Amino acid sequence: MEQAIEARGLIKRYKGVTALDGVDLTVPSGTVLGLLGPNGAGKTTIVRVLSTLLRPDGGSARVTGVDVLARPAEVRRRIGLSGQYAAVDEYLSGYENLEMIGRLYHLGKRRSRARARELLASFRLEDAADRPAKTYSGGMRRRLDLAGALVADPPVIFLDEPTTGLDPRGRTEMWDVIQTLVAGGTTLLLTTQYLEEADVLADEIVVIDHGRIIAQGTADQLKRQVGGERLELTVADVALLAHVAEALTPLGVGHPTVDDGRRSFVMPVSGGPEVLSEALRRLDERQVRLEDVGLRRPTLDDVFLALTGKTAEQDGTPDAQGGA
Amino acid sequence: MAVPYVLADAAVVAKRNIIKIKRVPDLLVFTTLSPIMFVLLFSYVFGGAIDQEGGGQAYREFLIAGIFAQTVIFGATVTGAALAEDLKKGILDRFRSLPMAPSAVLTGRTFSDVVNNVIVLIVMGVTGLVVGWRIRSSFWEALAGFGLLLVFAYAISWIMAWIGMLVPSPEVVNNASFIVIFPLTFVANTFVPLDTLPAPLQTFAEWNPVSAVTQAARELFGNIPPGTPAPTAWPLLHPEVYTLIWSALFLVVFVPLANAQYRVSTSR
Numbered sequence: 001m002e003q004a005i006e007a008r009g010l011i012k013r014y015k016g017v018t019a020l021d022g023v024d025l026t027v028p029s030g031t032v033l034g035l036l037g038p039n040g041a042g043k044t045t046i047v048r049v050l051s052t053l054l055r056p057d058g059g060s061a062r063v064t065g066v067d068v069l070a071r072p073a074e075v076r077r078r079i080g081l082s083g084q085y086a087a088v089d090e091y092l093s094g095y096e097n098l099e100m101i102g103r104l105y106h107l108g109k110r111r112s113r114a115r116a117r118e119l120l121a122s123f124r125l126e127d128a129a130d131r132p133a134k135t136y137s138g139g140m141r142r143r144l145d146l147a148g149a150l151v152a153d154p155p156v157i158f159l160d161e162p163t164t165g166l167d168p169r170g171r172t173e174m175w176d177v178i179q180t181l182v183a184g185g186t187t188l189l190l191t192t193q194y195l196e197e198a199d200v201l202a203d204e205i206v207v208i209d210h211g212r213i214i215a216q217g218t219a220d221q222l223k224r225q226v227g228g229e230r231l232e233l234t235v236a237d238v239a240l241l242a243h244v245a246e247a248l249t250p251l252g253v254g255h256p257t258v259d260d261g262r263r264s265f266v267m268p269v270s271g272g273p274e275v276l277s278e279a280l281r282r283l284d285e286r287q288v289r290l291e292d293v294g295l296r297r298p299t300l301d302d303v304f305l306a307l308t309g310k311t312a313e314q315d316g317t318p319d320a321q322g323g324a
Numbered sequence: 325m326a327v328p329y330v331l332a333d334a335a336v337v338a339k340r341n342i343i344k345i346k347r348v349p350d351l352l353v354f355t356t357l358s359p360i361m362f363v364l365l366f367s368y369v370f371g372g373a374i375d376q377e378g379g380g381q382a383y384r385e386f387l388i389a390g391i392f393a394q395t396v397i398f399g400a401t402v403t404g405a406a407l408a409e410d411l412k413k414g415i416l417d418r419f420r421s422l423p424m425a426p427s428a429v430l431t432g433r434t435f436s437d438v439v440n441n442v443i444v445l446i447v448m449g450v451t452g453l454v455v456g457w458r459i460r461s462s463f464w465e466a467l468a469g470f471g472l473l474l475v476f477a478y479a480i481s482w483i484m485a486w487i488g489m490l491v492p493s494p495e496v497v498n499n500a501s502f503i504v505i506f507p508l509t510f511v512a513n514t515f516v517p518l519d520t521l522p523a524p525l526q527t528f529a530e531w532n533p534v535s536a537v538t539q540a541a542r543e544l545f546g547n548i549p550p551g552t553p554a555p556t557a558w559p560l561l562h563p564e565v566y567t568l569i570w571s572a573l574f575l576v577v578f579v580p581l582a583n584a585q586y587r588v589s590t591s592r
Contacts, residue, residue: 048417051421052420052421053417053420053421053590053591054591054592055591073423076421076422076423077423079421080421081417081418081421083414083417083418087413087414087415087417087418088415088418089340089344089415091343091344091347091348092340092343092344096340096343100336100339100340101418101422103332103333103336104333104336104337104419104422104423104424105422105423105424106329106332106423106424132347148418
């Protein structure tokens with residue numbers, strides 16, 4: 001299959017901090033790559049390098065076969081970028097923003113206008129089309145920003161944390177929009193802090209930490225590695241945690257995590273509700289009193305815990321200067 | 325990148341900035357109200373004190389070109405502050421990810437500031453006429469006077485573009501430019517005749533390009549009262565040429581500097 005994005009050995013340093021430490025990426029045409037990692041892992045740096053905004057200190061990259069370092073202007077014609085900060089001009093209306101971008105892609109006046117109206121309609125921004133973007137909600141701004149990346153219908157799109165800061169409804173709306181886009185055959189590189197988001201949107205997921213790739217595979221492969229769901233429970237009395245661990249560990253598919261301070265017990269399981277009811281039965285037998293119990297899907301924290309033995313939060317370093 | 329694209333892209337960026345003048349109240353006030361205020365304040369506060377027997381009329385006429393010069397130079401600082409603002413937000417990343425001419429971002433900014441200064445000059449001109457200023461030369465000479473003011477301010481806006489790319493925030497641009505521009509526009513013939521200045525300041529003022537652009541505008545508007553002794557310093561004897569020399573110098577130095585700094589500051 002033809003590769004839409006290829007990167008080899010990308011290295012970027014900021015004043016002694018290594019933001020990228022030899023990153024290799026391959027994204028086949030028409031697929032979605034989810035770049036998953038905590039803040040400061042290097043996700044944004046990768047996007048900035050691949051979208052020609054930042055020169056790496058080492059390595060090479062091609063987008064649709066064009067060398068990013070040697071022919072950046074050529075690459076810019078073939079990509080669309082939508083950043084986490086929603087780079088729309090807040091004093092321009094949605095229409096004016098998109099029309100301006102069309103003109104700067106050199107689509108010409110007529111096509112720029114038609115394309116702006118078209119995108120506003122398909123992103124459900126028609127009613128707000130002529131209002132300054134300042135008056136938009138967070139979700140509307142993100143949609144406008146994404147629409148900006150699509151103006152020239154580029155074959156490759158970079159989305160940097162498209163849903164960070166959105167409420168659950170805004171997030172679901174954004175997912176719908178992205179899924180429609182992908183169905184049209186666009187290649188997408190998406191960064192996110194949410195495993196669930198990568199799961200829903202990406203064909204392949206790359207987990208990144210400290211500028212290095214620490215795992216990669218489909219969502220299913222990754223989840224197998226991380227181990228299905230999480231059985232999570234809180235006991236009334238710390239002393240009971242030992243009983244809980246003894247009773248439930250055989251039901252798990254991975255090592256449990258016991259937190260005395262929170263009086264909590266978390267363990268990867270597979271088998272869903274049956275495991276939960278079996279666990280409750282066993283605890284009932286031992287007369288362990290629970291404050292809270294439930295099954296949940298694994299989060300980025302769980303992925304990190306499984307891959308590195310640390311949680312993403314403990315592990316996440318603050319953003320390197322100038323974004324990471 | 326072909327030259328027509330640079331201009332077309334710059335025009336698109338300039339249009340964006342001009343739309344903003346309408347929508348950002350601060351900019352609108354800066355553009356329309358403060359020029360009116362300057363003309364009125366200087367004319368009536370200083371006018372009465374400096375030229376008592378004429379009721380301020382002669383001084384007002386002398387003053388207008390100076391206020392024009394000062395205001396368009398301050399208008400040029402918008403360039404720096406606006407660019408610093410854009411740099412802080414994500415919009416420059418968007419521009420840089422597009423196949424547009426990279427230099428169009430700064431060129432477009434400086435273009436829109438010319439438009440801004442044209443509006444400023446119209447507003448000030450009308451206010452000036454209301455308070456008794458008159459153009460006593462020909463239409464073409466007056467037009468040349470306005471043109472010269474705009475050219476000089478345009479050159480200054482490239483210095484500001486460079487500063488805007490260099491400093492971390494719009495506020496710093498404003499402070500930095502005030503420190504430089506206030507003395508430059510005051511130690512000149514903008515508001516007072518040069519012979520009233522102490523000797524060292526007088527020499528500085530004679531060679532100050534702000535004096536030259538003011539002198540040129542004054543001459544071209546026909547606002548030099550008859551009987552005024554001719555200036556002795558070369559820059560003031562040839563104010564048009566001297567203004568154009570400085571403008572060219574600023575452009576030759578700061579257009580490349582600003583564009584280089586743009587590349588450095590945006591690719592962090």
